[in-house]
Amino acid sequence: MTYNDIAMKKNLVILAIGKTLIDIDSRRYTEVSKLLDKKYGIALSDCYENPKYLREVLEDLYGNSYRFLVDSIKEKLVDFPDHLAIANFLDVLSK
Known part of the structure; x- marks a missing residue:
C-alpha cells in the first residue's frame, strides 16, 4: 500500500467523521475536538489511527x-468495505 493510498483512506474517514458531527450540529464537531x-x-485528524479514543469521547x-x-x-463509508484499514477502523469504533 502506498503513502497515497493510506492518506486517501485516512482523509475519507476524517471527512466522514467531520461531516457526521457537523450535519447533526456544528457544535458537536467542536465538542468532540476539544x-x-x-x-x-x-x-x-488523528482518529483514523486512534478510533478507540474517538469512541470513548463520543x-x-x-452516552x-x-x-x-x-x-x-x-x-x-459503506462504499469502502473492501479497504481493510477502514474496516478495522469501523470495527474498533463499533465495539
Whole structure:
C-alpha cells in the first residue's frame, strides 16, 4: 500500500467523521475536538489511527446515543468495505 493510498483512506474517514458531527450540529464537531485534545492530546485528524479514543469521547459526550453517530459514520463509508484499514477502523469504533 502506498503513502497515497493510506492518506486517501485516512482523509475519507476524517471527512466522514467531520461531516457526521457537523450535519447533526456544528457544535458537536467542536465538542468532540476539544475533548479529544483535553483527554488524549490528539486532534480529530488523528482518529483514523486512534478510533478507540474517538469512541470513548463520543460515549463520554453522548452516552448510548453515540451509536447513532457511529452508524452515521459507517453509512458514509459503506462504499469502502473492501479497504481493510477502514474496516478495522469501523470495527474498533463499533465495539
